[in-house]
Amino acid sequence: MRPWPAPAVPVLPGRGEPVLLHDTSTGARTVAAPGPRARLYVCGITPYDATHLGHAATYLAFDLLQRAWRDAGLEVRYVQNVTDVDDPLLERATRDGVDWRELAASQVELFATDMEALRLLPPASWVGAVEAIPRIAAAVRALVARGAAYALPPAPDQVDHADGSPGDVYADLSADPRFGQVSGLDRDTMLALSAERGGDPQRPGKRDPLDPLLWRAARTGEPSWDGGTLGAGRPGWHVECTVIAVDDLGSGFDVQGGGSDLVFPHHEMSASHGGLLYSPPFARVYAHAGMVGLDGEKMSKSKGNLVLVSKLRAAGVEPAAVRLAVLAHHYRSDWSWTAQGLDDAAARLARWRAAVAVGGGEAGSLAAQAQEAVLADLRSRLADDLDAPGALAVLDAWAAVTLAAPAPGTRADLVADAVDALLGIAL
Numbered sequence: 052m053r054p055w056p057a058p059a060v061p062v063l064p065g066r067g068e069p070v071l072l073h074d075t076s077t078g079a080r081t082v083a084a085p086g087p088r089a090r091l092y093v094c095g096i097t098p099y100d101a102t103h104l105g106h107a108a109t110y111l112a113f114d115l116l117q118r119a120w121r122d123a124g125l126e127v128r129y130v131q132n133v134t135d136v137d138d139p140l141l142e143r144a145t146r147d148g149v150d151w152r153e154l155a156a157s158q159v160e161l162f163a164t165d166m167e168a169l170r171l172l173p174p175a176s177w178v179g180a181v182e183a184i185p186r187i188a189a190a191v192r193a194l195v196a197r198g199a200a201y202a203l204p205p206a207p208d209q210v211d212h213a214d215g216s217p218g219d220v221y222a223d224l225s226a227d228p229r230f231g232q233v234s235g236l237d238r239d240t241m242l243a244l245s246a247e248r249g250g251d252p253q254r255p256g257k258r259d260p261l262d263p264l265l266w267r268a269a270r271t272g273e274p275s276w277d278g279g280t281l282g283a284g285r286p287g288w289h290v291e292c293t294v295i296a297v298d299d300l301g302s303g304f305d306v307q308g309g310g311s312d313l314v315f316p317h318h319e320m321s322a323s324h325g326g327l328l329y330s331p332p333f334a335r336v337y338a339h340a341g342m343v344g345l346d347g348e349k350m351s352k353s354k355g356n357l358v359l360v361s362k363l364r365a366a367g368v369e370p371a372a373v374r375l376a377v378l379a380h381h382y383r384s385d386w387s388w389t390a391q392g393l394d395d396a397a398a399r400l401a402r403w404r405a406a407v408a409v410g411g412g413e414a415g416s417l418a419a420q421a422q423e424a425v426l427a428d429l430r431s432r433l434a435d436d437l438d439a440p441g442a443l444a445v446l447d448a449w450a451a452v453t454l455a456a457p458a459p460g461t462r463a464d465l466v467a468d469a470v471d472a473l474l475g476i477a478l
């Protein structure tokens with residue numbers, strides 16, 4: 052797929068610090084990428100409800116990471132998928148009486164427009180599940196061949212159940228001694244989360260209730276593709292990400308990112324498939340963004356309380372204010388979107404802009420030194436597990452001092468460039 056256009060990123064004087072990230076799999080802080088390359092995979096959307104604030108917050112977190120990496124002199128390679136065929140997309144298309152391909156294409160387009168408006172760096176490679184199906188099917192066949200996957204008997208509703216075609220194919224988790232290392236969860240929690248998040252632990256015939264779907268055999272009324280010896284069908288979600296990530300970034304890439312609701316089963320399963328298909332580990336670091344609620348309630352499709360970036364934009368909200376409202380919260384925390392938070396962000400943006408307009412000072416002046424201090428402090432806040440609230444506090448303090456003793460007619464270009472390059476906000 053063709054990603055959205057990249058925003059301009061000013062090059063700053065000097066160099067940022069190595070970025071430390073909290074790794075979900077170890078619970079410790081670690082250097083996110085030792086360099087000189089930094090390889091990032093962030094799970095993309097299923098295009099049927101784009102782009103709510105939860106999506107935006109996750110992609111913004113990993114946008115900050117890329118900006119800090121680039122500032123630290125690393126060469127960044129960023130890959131994102133689009134799950135453009137999956138159960139929720141097909142269900143929504145059926146409910147709304149639209150073709151699933153048209154629904155996906157329109158939501159992908161909307162998502163790209165939102166990402167561009169929010170000034171997110173686009174992935175170098177943006178890959179749809181549909182275009183990757185031949186490669187994913189080959190990976191599933193490889194897992195079957197090495198005894199790490201098995202087919203169930205054909206289901207009665209399968210299109211070709213009578214002709215001896217295999218049934219749905221599942222991964223055999225007992226083949227993976229490393230299973231569980233990403234999430235570190237106990238089995239009861241895994242079972243509960245599997246049921247809650249798209250797994251099918253109740254399905255009869257599986258060797259282990261947790262075994263995840265790799266290939267769903269064709270059903271009447273559902274799209275399907277040739278899977279060779281797998282029969283006609285479509286891939287499961289976890290193996291989709293495994294293949295798209297490793298094909299581009301190589302096994303042992305630096306950071307697997309996503310929302311915290313993807314820790315289990317999604318990232319656990321993707322890592323399991325990856326570890327068996329290629330040389331482990333699948334990724335070095337697993338980083339997760341918190342969940343965004345609305346006015347204290349969980350934001351969800353079922354509750355119908357999604358806040359969409361496109362709706363905010365249509366209502367005339369400046370995307371930079373949306374960005375700043377999100378960055379006021381640490382990426383790992385769970386938080387709630389409120390109208391007050393957005394108002395606060397707009398006021399903060401106005402204060403920073405007012406300060407930039409009068410905060411340059413002459414060369415060698417206190418104002419000029421203050422700008423250099425701001426750049427150094429922003430760099431160290433972001434290198435510290437992407438402490439965006441800390442970075443905002445640095446800028447608030449600078450703006451307060453600058454507005455109290457302005458130097459009219461001198462623009463604080465260094466601060467403006469730093470905020471643009473590191474936080475993605477044009478002042």
Ligand code: ZN
Pocket residue numbers: 093094095292317321
């Ligand atoms: Zn994924």
